[in-house]
Amino acid sequence: xxxxxxxxxxxxxxxxxxxxxxxxxxxxxxxxxxxxxxxxxxxxxxxxxxxxxxxxxxxxxxxxxxxxxxxxxxxxxxxxxxxxxxxxxxxxxxxxxxxxxxxxxxxxxxxxxxxxxxxxxxxxxxxxxxxxxxxxxxxxxxxxxxxxxxxxxxxxxxxxxxxxxxxxxxxxxxxxxxxxxxxxxxxxxxxxxxxxxxxxxxxxxxxxxxxxxxxxxxxxx
Amino acid sequence: xxxxxxxxxxxxxxxxxxxxxxxxxxxxxxxxxxxxxxxxxxxxxxxxxxxxxxxxxxxxxxxxxxxxxxxxxxxxxxxxxxxxxxxxxxxxxxxxxxxxxxxxxxxxxxxxxxxxxxxxxxxxxxxxxxxxxxxxxxxxxxxxxxxxxxxxxxxxxxxxxxxxxxxxxxxxxxxxxxxxxxxxxxxxxxxxxxxxxxxxxxxxxxxxxxxxx
Numbered sequence: 001x002x003x004x005x006x007x008x009x010x011x012x013x014x015x016x017x018x019x020x021x022x023x024x025x026x027x028x029x030x031x032x033x034x035x036x037x038x039x040x041x042x043x044x045x046x047x048x049x050x051x052x053x054x055x056x057x058x059x060x061x062x063x064x065x066x067x068x069x070x071x072x073x074x075x076x077x078x079x080x081x082x083x084x085x086x087x088x089x090x091x092x093x094x095x096x097x098x099x100x101x102x103x104x105x106x107x108x109x110x111x112x113x114x115x116x117x118x119x120x121x122x123x124x125x126x127x128x129x130x131x132x133x134x135x136x137x138x139x140x141x142x143x144x145x146x147x148x149x150x151x152x153x154x155x156x157x158x159x160x161x162x163x164x165x166x167x168x169x170x171x172x173x174x175x176x177x178x179x180x181x182x183x184x185x186x187x188x189x190x191x192x193x194x195x196x197x198x199x200x201x202x203x204x205x206x207x208x209x210x211x212x213x214x215x216x217x218x219x220x221x
Numbered sequence: 222x223x224x225x226x227x228x229x230x231x232x233x234x235x236x237x238x239x240x241x242x243x244x245x246x247x248x249x250x251x252x253x254x255x256x257x258x259x260x261x262x263x264x265x266x267x268x269x270x271x272x273x274x275x276x277x278x279x280x281x282x283x284x285x286x287x288x289x290x291x292x293x294x295x296x297x298x299x300x301x302x303x304x305x306x307x308x309x310x311x312x313x314x315x316x317x318x319x320x321x322x323x324x325x326x327x328x329x330x331x332x333x334x335x336x337x338x339x340x341x342x343x344x345x346x347x348x349x350x351x352x353x354x355x356x357x358x359x360x361x362x363x364x365x366x367x368x369x370x371x372x373x374x375x376x377x378x379x380x381x382x383x384x385x386x387x388x389x390x391x392x393x394x395x396x397x398x399x400x401x402x403x404x405x406x407x408x409x410x411x412x413x414x415x416x417x418x419x420x421x422x423x424x425x426x427x428x429x430x431x432x433x434x
Binding site: 025026027028029051052054074075076077078079084087088096098099100101103104106107118119120121122123124125126156167168169170171172173174175176203 | 270271272273274287288289290291293294295300306307308309310312313316317336346347348349350351352353354355358359384385386387388389
């Protein structure tokens with residue numbers, strides 16, 4: 001099965017009203033070329049799930065500046081003033097989630113769990129409106145799974161079947177997001193033949209990946 | 222060096238003494254990051270960075286940055302021999318799971334009940350909690366490292382006014398004036414530093430505290 005698509009095809013898959021998960025931490029490990037193409041496409045009314053909104057000129061922060069999100073679920077927005085502005089004016093529905101809870105909600109969404117119990121946020125506004133469950137005299141918040149229509153993830157090396165290796169600290173949310181979306185698109189920094197990636201190093205199995213955007217070809221173009 | 226940076230160096234130097242050989246340590250952004258500069262030579266610790274690495278090393282020399290290795294502020298860093306990388310779920314498994322021996326964070330307010338507020342000022346600044354809530358709940362020991370007052374207003378209060386980041390989570394507070402520890406749940410002054418006087422600490426602290434110098 002040929003999974004490689006052009007950037008235009010990739011962009012055409014993202015439609016108004018969709019929810020997208022985007023990998024990366026302060027834009028490190030964000031599929032930056034796909035994000036740039038989405039800025040150009042100007043698709044609006046998206047829901048973003050990403051650990052932060054980077055800065056005004058990095059990663060998904062550029063899409064925030066371009067007002068492409070009606071809702072943002074993130075753990076930190078402090079380094080992008082535009083996100084703060086949109087939160088304050090109410091233009092965008094911004095939901096702040098503790099980072100560990102965000103990671104685990106995505107993992108739960110991708111691994112068939114109905115939720116999980118975490119002590120994080122007990123006694124703070126994070127627990128408001130949520131079910132509190134006591135186990136062995138300790139209080140926990142029941143946090144629910146999170147999924148998206150599309151996950152846009154970054155790959156340092158991807159093989160033609162879609163196996164993904166994500167190096168160093170670019171891995172962050174990328175590998176777990178690949179489990180939690182109906183459609184998974186990987187931006188391949190380098191594309192290799194099947195078998196060229198040591199199986200120990202495969203962090204996302206090929207069967208989870210629907211499409212590959214091959215940057216080596218696009219950069220030549 | 223400005224007066225404030227001098228004071229921050231004093232705080233960082235004192236915090237570093239709390240780090241013991243073999244610890245896994247997570248340092249917050251800002252003042253806490255300075256602690257790494259004052260680690261005693263005979264103490265080996267591994268710094269955990271919540272964005273996905275253990276064994277955080279110093280910043281690279283200019284021109285030798287690797288864009289794929291960053292700290293939790295997105296700045297380029299290095300990894301030490303014996304370090305490792307992991308995904309965000311594993312990273313917070315380490316944090317919530319009690320595997321981080323010490324976390325050092327800044328604060329806007331701390332109170333008598335070891336509550337801490339450091340993630341938002343309603344109507345003014347809502348940066349988000351990032352990993353702070355998980356670190357406060359999960360780390361074995363929480364050290365707040367901060368200037369004693371903000372524009373001469375006490376930050377160590379009877380009760381926090383700002384939205385809390387965690388309840389009863391703080392173990393120790395280190396400022397440019399002194400060290401407080403919560404002993405049997407009570408805020409206790411255990412050390413004066415930088416030639417400060419007890420009277421000055423009393424004036425600049427709103428919270429009630431026990432003195433055990």
